[in-house]
Amino acid sequence: MTRRGAGLSGVVAGTLCAGGAYATAWLSGGTSPAAPWLMVAGIALTLPGTVLLGAGRSTRQPWLIGAAVVLAIVLASVFGAALFLPHETPADRLLLGLPRRLALVVYGIGLVPALILPLAFARDFRDDGLDPDGLKALRDECARLRGESS
Amino acid sequence: MRPPAGRIVVKTPEVVAAAIAYALVCTVIAWWASRRVTSAREFFVAGKGVGVWTLAIASMASALSGFAFIGGPGLVYATGAGALYIVLPAAITGALSAWVLARRLRLLAEVRGLMTVPDAIGARYRSPGAQGLAAVAILIAIVGYMATNFLALGLVIDAIFGTGLTAGVVIGAAAILAYSAAGGIVAGIYTDLFQGAVMAIASLLVFIAALQSGGGLGDISRDIMQGDAAFLGPWGSFTPLAAMSLFFVFGLGVLGQPHVIHKYYMVRDPRSLRWYPLLMTAAMLVTLLLFFGVGIAMKARVLAGDIPPLARPDDATPQFLLRYASPLLAGVVFSGVAAAIMSTVNSFISVGSAAVARDIPRARGWRVANELRVGRVSSVVLTVIAVLIALRSNTLVALLGVFGWSLFASTLVPALAIGLAWEGATRSGAIASIVTGLALTLVLESLVWGKVIALPAGVSAAGLTVVASILVFLAVSWLTRSTAARDLDPDVRLIMNL
Numbered sequence: 001m002t003r004r005g006a007g008l009s010g011v012v013a014g015t016l017c018a019g020g021a022y023a024t025a026w027l028s029g030g031t032s033p034a035a036p037w038l039m040v041a042g043i044a045l046t047l048p049g050t051v052l053l054g055a056g057r058s059t060r061q062p063w064l065i066g067a068a069v070v071l072a073i074v075l076a077s078v079f080g081a082a083l084f085l086p087h088e089t090p091a092d093r094l095l096l097g098l099p100r101r102l103a104l105v106v107y108g109i110g111l112v113p114a115l116i117l118p119l120a121f122a123r124d125f126r127d128d129g130l131d132p133d134g135l136k137a138l139r140d141e142c143a144r145l146r147g148e149s150s
Numbered sequence: 151m152r153p154p155a156g157r158i159v160v161k162t163p164e165v166v167a168a169a170i171a172y173a174l175v176c177t178v179i180a181w182w183a184s185r186r187v188t189s190a191r192e193f194f195v196a197g198k199g200v201g202v203w204t205l206a207i208a209s210m211a212s213a214l215s216g217f218a219f220i221g222g223p224g225l226v227y228a229t230g231a232g233a234l235y236i237v238l239p240a241a242i243t244g245a246l247s248a249w250v251l252a253r254r255l256r257l258l259a260e261v262r263g264l265m266t267v268p269d270a271i272g273a274r275y276r277s278p279g280a281q282g283l284a285a286v287a288i289l290i291a292i293v294g295y296m297a298t299n300f301l302a303l304g305l306v307i308d309a310i311f312g313t314g315l316t317a318g319v320v321i322g323a324a325a326i327l328a329y330s331a332a333g334g335i336v337a338g339i340y341t342d343l344f345q346g347a348v349m350a351i352a353s354l355l356v357f358i359a360a361l362q363s364g365g366g367l368g369d370i371s372r373d374i375m376q377g378d379a380a381f382l383g384p385w386g387s388f389t390p391l392a393a394m395s396l397f398f399v400f401g402l403g404v405l406g407q408p409h410v411i412h413k414y415y416m417v418r419d420p421r422s423l424r425w426y427p428l429l430m431t432a433a434m435l436v437t438l439l440l441f442f443g444v445g446i447a448m449k450a451r452v453l454a455g456d457i458p459p460l461a462r463p464d465d466a467t468p469q470f471l472l473r474y475a476s477p478l479l480a481g482v483v484f485s486g487v488a489a490a491i492m493s494t495v496n497s498f499i500s501v502g503s504a505a506v507a508r509d510i511p512r513a514r515g516w517r518v519a520n521e522l523r524v525g526r527v528s529s530v531v532l533t534v535i536a537v538l539i540a541l542r543s544n545t546l547v548a549l550l551g552v553f554g555w556s557l558f559a560s561t562l563v564p565a566l567a568i569g570l571a572w573e574g575a576t577r578s579g580a581i582a583s584i585v586t587g588l589a590l591t592l593v594l595e596s597l598v599w600g601k602v603i604a605l606p607a608g609v610s611a612a613g614l615t616v617v618a619s620i621l622v623f624l625a626v627s628w629l630t631r632s633t634a635a636r637d638l639d640p641d642v643r644l645i646m647n648l
Contacts, residue, residue: 008572012624018398019617022609025391030607036390043398047242050402054250054571056648064249071242079394082384090375097367099375101384102231106442109397110238114435117245118428124249127421129648135260135420142261142641 003052003061007068010049018042036083044076055124067120071113078108160309160468160484168481169310172348172488173325176341180329183337190521193334194265194504195415200339202422205413206429208339210437211346211493213410215295216302218441219349219487223470224463226445230378230386232393233445237438239401244430247404247411252423254570255414257645265415266501267408268509271565275577275637282513283584284561285505288408290592291557292502296495296536298554303491304540309468310484316541323537326492330499331529338496339416345489350433352486353440355479356471360443363451363474370450377453382446391608399612403555406562409497412504440483444470503528553595556612560587563616564623570646572627577637579627587619 001009021038028035048068055064081104088099095103129138187193200208218237225233258264262273268288272281303326304319313321329337364370374381385393404410417423448466451457457473460466467487471480506528507521518524564587565580594611597603605611627634638646 004571008574011568011620015617015620015624018613019621021391021395022614022617025606025609028606030389030391030609035608036394039391039394039398043394043401046398047246047401050405050567050571051246051249054246054567056253056646067245083390087383088375088379090372090379094368094371098371099379099382102382105231105238105384106234110234110241110435112241113245114241114431117242118431121245121248121427122424125424127424130420138257138645139261142644145640145644148640 003055003065007049007051007053010045011053012049014042014044014046014049016042017045037080040076040079040083043079044072047075048072063120063124067117067124070116074108074112078104160472160480161312162477162480164477165310165481165484168478168485169488172485175344176325176329176492179340179344180333180337183333183340184329187332187334187336187522190507190525191263191265192336193522193525194500194508195259195412196334196336196339198259198416199418200413200416201418202426203429204339204343205417206426207346207350207433208342208493209410209413209430210433211342211349211489212413212497213404213407213434213494214349214437214490215299215494216306216487216491218438219353219483219490220302220464220467222441223444223448223466226386226442227448227460227466228463229388230381230449231384232386232388232396234386234442235388235393235396236400237441239397239404240434240438241431242401243404244434245427246401248423248427248430250405250567250571251411252414252417252426253420253648254645255411256417256420256423257648258642259415260420261641261645265412266504266509267412267562267566268505270570271562271580272509272512273639273642274566274569275575275580276639277577277580277637278513278515280565280577280580280584281509283581283588284565285509285513287557287561287584287588289502289505290588291554292498292505293532293536293539295554296498296502296532297539299491299495299498300537300540303488303495306484306488306491319537319540322488322492323533326495326499327530327533330496330503330533331526334525335416335497335500338493338500339413341496342493345493346433346437348482348489349486349493350437352479352483353437356475356483357439357443359475359479360440360447360470363447363470364454370446373450373454374446378449381449389608392610395608395610395613399555399559399610399616402563402616403559403612405567406558406560408501408558408562409494411566412501440467447474499529499532502532506532553591556591556595556615557587559612560591560615560619562587564620568620568623573638573643573646574627574631574634575623575637576627576630576634578630578633579623579625582626583619583623586622587615590615590618 017038021035024032025035048071051068082101085101268281268284271284300319300323303322304315307318308315452459503525507524511518561584564583569575598611
């Protein structure tokens with residue numbers, strides 16, 4: 001399967017999971033224990049899938065795929081842990097100033113991707129053909145293609 | 151118009167001085183920018199002359215409205231950690247949006263002269279109809295957003311200068327309109343740059359003050375855990391599904407925010423886009439510190455018995471500033487609130503005027519001789535409509551306000567973001583998804599808002615419409631897949647695959 005095919009599959013499967021989460025919640029009056037787990041799958045498939053689908057061909061594949069895989073793992077594991085771990089009590093120790101599960105969410109979802117994804121994008125980004133000469137060549141090529149098709 | 155209960159007044163000399171200084175700087179920038187605008191290209195896309203630092207900070211300022219400074223901290227105070235799922239996607243969305251849209255939109259602007267988001271949809275599917283439908287969805291969303299933001303700006307101006315709410319709305323709208331109509335997006339971008347800097351500085355300083363008010367994050371957490379442990383649970387008072395649903399909608403929805411993504415057209419050197427996600431993500435995270443910090447700091451102080459419970463959640467930021475910040479910092483923050491509102495509204499005016507002057511006429515096959523003039527007149531008309539709604543009907547403001555994000559996400563994400571990445575998308579799929587997003591948002595959000603139907607816990611109207619529009623887009627594109635190649639011009643295909 002191509003990278004874009006995998007991305008599109010992720011978007012389709014993730015959106016279906018999110019829709020499934022809403023459907024099971026609706027049918028159960030909001031009490032279905034499966035609904036949040038389906039939404040975890042929906043988020044962890046759709047967002048990385050969109051990255052894989054959306055990135056152009058002029059990318060360094062390992063960085064892009066690595067970023068998408070890390071994103072999927074982080075989203076699934078942090079949201080899964082927040083659902084799975086026991087509730088904290090006031091006597092429990094804090095993790096970096098917050099109760100354990102909230103710390104996982106705030107630092108895991110709110111910080112880790114912010115450190116990884118922009119750097120992966122910068123490493124992934126190829127600027128071949130984006131200089132003034134390259135842009136002129138692109139304009140000429142696109143004009144030629146439009147002329148042929150019209 | 152019904153006056154707000156429990157009016158906040160912050161009319162201290164420091165706050166007034168900071169607000170006047172802020173207004174003066176904005177005026178100078180707007181005057182400078184208005185002298186540069188001589189064409190529709192400069193009015194709508196700043197002549198493709200914007201640097202990446204300016205692009206990132208202006209995008210942050212446009213993306214964050216006054217909600218990040220007032221409503222958001224209030225929501226954290228009222229509902230706990232669940233409210234954070236609105237802002238947590240900011241760690242992801244800068245890179246996500248850049249990967250999917252930045253390069254393609256900038257290159258489409260290069261070879262096709264595109265200026266608007268509906269332009270891109272029209273070019274992608276060779277479809278003026280899809281372009282026009284997208285423009286209609288954008289216009290409906292924008293008018294509602296503008297009305298809610300004008301109302302919020304009126305409250306801020308009234309709190310600082312004691313003008314009264316009606317005069318505050320009119321003064322605020324007139325100020326934004328003056329520089330939007332005269333200087334277009336050039337004035338918008340450079341005032342956004344200044345306003346974004348004010349927002350980031352204000353947020354960082356307030357976050358530090360918030361931590362100091364409670365003796366550090368650990369002590370704040372302990373104060374809250376003693377009185378209300380669920381507040382700092384991972385979902386706050388939301389259900390897990392409701393909290394994650396916010397994350398899903400706001401994470402994907404950023405790909406359909408026209409006032410943010412249309413700025414990709416404006417970047418001077420596309421090679422500089424390499425650093426856009428890093429700058430944008432850093433700017434967003436710094437500016438959102440206030441959202442998190444003030445909400446939990448005020449909750450801790452209330453639970454510790456230092457201050458009485460707030461009359462309204464939206465009082466969290468003003469009350470925090472009056473009690474725990476220096477007068478000068480309070481002045482900077484109130485200017486930051488005004489900055490957040492003004493930067494967002496001015497981008498809406500630009501996008502809305504482009505829809506009226508360019509997208510809808512093209513969809514109808516009308517030729518507009520002078521897009522610059524029509525754009526300026528449209529700016530005035532849209533502002534007047536939004537002000538009238540803000541001043542005449544609290545009900546309509548509230549209803550239109552809930553449409554905004556949902557409309558953008560459900561009508562633009564499938565057709566634009568997925569469509570520009572997937573050659574198998576078809577014109578029929580795009581039109582079907584835009585119609586689905588538009589109709590479902592208007593009907594479902596109205597029924598929920600009017601309490602005609604109640605959705606089960608955790609099921610959001612915005613989430614349902616986004617899921618439905620994506621699935622309709624994929625399904626109809628698959629059913630009409632034989633037309634996919636015909637719906638895609640070869641030059642657009644070339645750019646999609648670069």
